[in-house]
Amino acid sequence: MDVLKEEDNPAIGAAPEAAQRIAPEILATLVEIGDEINATLDLDEVLAKAAALIKRLVDYEIFAVMLLDEKRGELYFRFDIGHRREVVEAWRIPLGRGITGTAAATQQAVRVDDVARDPRYLNALDSVRSELAVPLLIHGRAIGVLDIQSRQPAYFSAEQQNILSLLASRLAIAIENAQLFEQARDQAETLLVLHEIARETSSILDLEALLRRAAELTKRVINYQIFNILLYDERSNAFLHRVTVKFGEHVQQKFAVPWGEGIVGACAALRQPVAVADVLKDPRYIPVNPETRSELSIPMIHQNRVIGVLDLESPQVDYFTHDHVRTLSVLAAHLAVSIENARLYQQVARDEARMDRELQAARRIQGALLPPPPSEDYGLDIAARYIAAREIGGDLYDFLRYDPQILGVALGDVSGKGTAAALYGAVAFGILRSLARNKYPPGEVVRRLNQLICERKIEGRFMTLCYATWHKRRRTIRIANAGQSQPLLWKDGRCEKLDLTGFPLGIYEEMEFGEWNARLDPGDILVFYSDGFTESANCAGDLYGFERLRDLLCRHHSDSAEELAARMLDEVTRFSEGCPQTDDRTLVVLKVR
Numbered sequence: 001m002d003v004l005k006e007e008d009n010p011a012i013g014a015a016p017e018a019a020q021r022i023a024p025e026i027l028a029t030l031v032e033i034g035d036e037i038n039a040t041l042d043l044d045e046v047l048a049k050a051a052a053l054i055k056r057l058v059d060y061e062i063f064a065v066m067l068l069d070e071k072r073g074e075l076y077f078r079f080d081i082g083h084r085r086e087v088v089e090a091w092r093i094p095l096g097r098g099i100t101g102t103a104a105a106t107q108q109a110v111r112v113d114d115v116a117r118d119p120r121y122l123n124a125l126d127s128v129r130s131e132l133a134v135p136l137l138i139h140g141r142a143i144g145v146l147d148i149q150s151r152q153p154a155y156f157s158a159e160q161q162n163i164l165s166l167l168a169s170r171l172a173i174a175i176e177n178a179q180l181f182e183q184a185r186d187q188a189e190t191l192l193v194l195h196e197i198a199r200e201t202s203s204i205l206d207l208e209a210l211l212r213r214a215a216e217l218t219k220r221v222i223n224y225q226i227f228n229i230l231l232y233d234e235r236s237n238a239f240l241h242r243v244t245v246k247f248g249e250h251v252q253q254k255f256a257v258p259w260g261e262g263i264v265g266a267c268a269a270l271r272q273p274v275a276v277a278d279v280l281k282d283p284r285y286i287p288v289n290p291e292t293r294s295e296l297s298i299p300m301i302h303q304n305r306v307i308g309v310l311d312l313e314s315p316q317v318d319y320f321t322h323d324h325v326r327t328l329s330v331l332a333a334h335l336a337v338s339i340e341n342a343r344l345y346q347q348v349a350r351d352e353a354r355m356d357r358e359l360q361a362a363r364r365i366q367g368a369l370l371p372p373p374p375s376e377d378y379g380l381d382i383a384a385r386y387i388a389a390r391e392i393g394g395d396l397y398d399f400l401r402y403d404p405q406i407l408g409v410a411l412g413d414v415s416g417k418g419t420a421a422a423l424y425g426a427v428a429f430g431i432l433r434s435l436a437r438n439k440y441p442p443g444e445v446v447r448r449l450n451q452l453i454c455e456r457k458i459e460g461r462f463m464t465l466c467y468a469t470w471h472k473r474r475r476t477i478r479i480a481n482a483g484q485s486q487p488l489l490w491k492d493g494r495c496e497k498l499d500l501t502g503f504p505l506g507i508y509e510e511m512e513f514g515e516w517n518a519r520l521d522p523g524d525i526l527v528f529y530s531d532g533f534t535e536s537a538n539c540a541g542d543l544y545g546f547e548r549l550r551d552l553l554c555r556h557h558s559d560s561a562e563e564l565a566a567r568m569l570d571e572v573t574r575f576s577e578g579c580p581q582t583d584d585r586t587l588v589v590l591k592v593r
Contacts, residue, residue, distance in 0.1 A: 043178035047079035060148035103133035113154035226313035267297035277318035300336035383561035393584035394421025442480035490525035532583035
């Protein structure tokens with residue numbers, strides 16, 4: 001902030017003769033007064049001190065300091081003693097009008113002995129008879145007027161005029177410095193408020209809540225009367241009202257402003273602020289609020305796109321200043337980012353909700369594709385379990401009824417997880433069902449299934465499968481394996497992993513698959529499982545493994561199929577210690593009755 005010194009003000013040296021005509025003791029008092037009023041940078045304190053100190057030299061009855069609004073060319077009351085409130089609050093005196101306006105325009109002191117005989121006098125108080133107005137000058141320009149009045153005619157003398165002229169030069173410097181300090185302080189406070197607003201709005205991800213909060217926060221940086229936030233709608237190529245506040249009340253506005261039309265549209269098309277001092281004189285103005293006289297529109301730009309407009313209106317002509325434009329431009333930039341973030345969040349939330357609905361539907365469909373164990377009597381106690389690592393998974397099992405004596409059992413695992421794996425598996429099992437109608441033995445079923453899958457080869461996708469047929473009357477089982485986990489067999493007091501290998505389906509078209517067959521006796525147990533069991537890990541990184549599954553089957557071989565399946569799931573879940581499940585867990589238990 002630049003602080004003015006007395007030597008910087010040519011007005012101080014403009015009245016040497018006046019200073020020479022003043023008694024030395026008064027000059028000493030003037031120096032003291034000048035020091036006192038320059039000792040503070042608070043404008044209210046400066047003016048209050050000046051009023052008290054001036055009264056020591058010139059015993060006025062009515063006192064006022066009027067400052068100049070350079071943009072409008074009007075004087076307004078900044079400090080007063082003795083004036084009526086309605087005058088102080090409402091009067092704006094143009095340069096050249098009245099005694100104070102004349103002093104400011106001519107940059108000369110004006111002393112009137114009888115205001116009743118001076119046509120320039122603006123009657124603020126009927127009892128006033130004499131007036132002395134002295135311009136406040138800085139670098140040859142008037143920044144205001146020091147005005148004193150009395151109820152006695154011819155009250156002020158030429159000497160008092162000289163004294164007041166000298167004091168005015170010092171007071172002008174103090175006022176200018178205080179205004180510079182006030183401006184710097186206000187700018188710092190505004191920047192702090194803008195920082196707080198940016199921080200708060202960036203944390204709001206609900207668009208409607210953000211827009212309403214933006215209207216509340218904007219009030220902290222500009223005292224608006226009418227405030228609108230309009231967002232650009234690409235489909236209609238127009239700006240739609242999203243928030244409107246009129247004189248403190250939220251109202252509904254359904255008015256849309258086409259791109260390029262009105263002050264809002266012009267602001268967007270120009271991509272820069274548009275301030276209109278008097279909307280009645282601007283042909284672009286679209287009458288919406290009859291009380292509006294001035295308007296300010298600020299574009300909100302994000303990544304070189306105009307996403308909306310901040311629009312403020314006032315019933316006062318020429319209400320909006322350059323400071324308003326600067327402040328709101330910074331605010332608009334912050335809000336543009338926050339609005340776009342909120343929009344992206346809403347889009348992500350909508351997409352996630354849609355995906356969740358689709359996944360839930362897919363999960364229900366996949367559940368329907370995983371049938372319960374057959375209700376018919378195939379001489380087997382059967383249980384099946386499936387726990388997906390995600391909403392839907394790539395593991396499947398099925399039961400295929402060849403005839404009342406023969407039952408097919410399949411358990412498969414598609415590479416990968418999620419929707420793609422589930423769809424791949426559903427297609428493969430659909431083909432498997434069509435093949436089963438021909439009553440091929442397991443090895444032939446798996447061979448033909450592999451050929452058909454290879455005809456629809458999908459890069460990066462394959463499937464492991466274990467397929468078996470059980471003959472009730474003969475009590476025989478035949479099994480073919482294509483890369484799936486080797487089944488567990490409990491028989492004759494021992495539990496072992498069947499030596500069944502094979503290449504996964506969907507990679508090489510010409511593959512042969514051998515079979516394993518055996519006769520099973522009552523109490524024998526066959527367990528088909530996916531690698532989601534044996535490869536389940538605890539938080540230490542240890543795998544559940546085949547041995548734990550085998551030991552559990554040995555300990556509980558007398559349980560029913562349902563009890564065994566439940567135990568196996570519970571055991572692997574406890575082993576995982578709450579660690580996230582990384583693979584689907586699928587299980588089919590067959591126990592000969």
